[in-house]
Amino acid sequence: MNDKVSATNERRLTIARAMAEAIAQEMRVDERVFVMGEDIGTLGGVFGNTRGLVEEFGKLRVRDTPISETGFIGAAVGAASDGMRPIVELMFVDFFGVCMDAIYNLMAKNTYFSGGSVKVPLVLMTSTGGGYSDAGQHSQCLYGTFAHLPGMKVVSPSNAYDAKGMMTAAIRDENPVIFMYHKGLQGMGWLGTEPGATVNVPEESYEVPFGKAAVVREGTDVTIVGLAMGVHNALKAADLLAKKGVSAEVVDLRTLVPLDRDTVFNSVKKTGRLIVVDEDYHSFGVSGEIIASVCERDVSVLKAAPRRVAYPDVPIPFSRPMEQFCLPNPDKIVAAFDTIAGA
């Protein structure tokens, strides 16, 4: 996206800044919107996504909390059910365990249990992903864990344009939204650098609608589906495949719930081959769901067995060589294509 925009007068933002800008713009026009979480105030968020908010809106609306997700995420669900529009941060998705009752038994179900009379317009933003040697409790994606449970929308942007528009849409949504942002795409330096995530972002407010995947690169020989960091791995793999004369199409899911099965299917119908890239664990996850979506509709569109490039089913190692060995990367995607190329 960034390469196609005119070089002059372009304003690029990191995902971190795009998220903070979307939150600030909604806070200016809706006094019910407030933010809670650990180190989201004076520090501006460990991942930079609340920078500048406490200075503009004060400590009443930008609340640093104790390290007690059980307490403050439960409080956010109550506030949302009572007419406020909280944005609450679970700093690392890995720590969902202590607050999961509030998330999936209360936040996700209250609207159903009340026959629609209670709305829960809550945004739970949480960091995902590894690649910087932070080991098994700070590096998981857990996309499938959240997308599996009904009652909440689940989104994860791959670039700053989508991050701003999806955060704006999440805050305005009448239902709970899990906004999962990959640490390696935040533009924070120490978490790794992915220049492709820092793109041109309009200053005015806008929404990127949920449930609409994006074809970020068109091709004819294979469809590579991913989200967040997986999109950047897929794009790099597509460059490598192009050198071998293979034309790869790349689909950025953007939203897991609701899932845009049509865009995935239509792409595979065109290319005949499917590779799913997922930094979440291999088994019982997003990658299997994508493949099932295509096979259930019409298995005859596939010229070859679908492939997944996902995280092995092991806790994430601290050792850098071991973690890098486990992570999806462009070479693994190319290798996966080689196994189905002749079909």
Place this chain on the structure above:
Amino acid sequence: MATDITIADDMWDGDEQAVVTNWFAPDGAAVTKDMLLAEIMVAKIQYEVRAPADGTLTIVSKVDDIVSKGDVIGRIG
């Protein structure tokens, strides 16, 4: 006449080196004075670099380059 974009001596304490983490405008962009141009990081803390003048940006230090206080990381012509 070109204006240097120089890393200020008082941007952070000490003489540790920094790494360029982001450019918010591409090479050749038209920029305006005080506009956010770049971020550099020291010990996991990011510092903002703003445009010292109006003009056309030339990037000298790329993302991931190591830089020190006093270094010229870009120019505005």
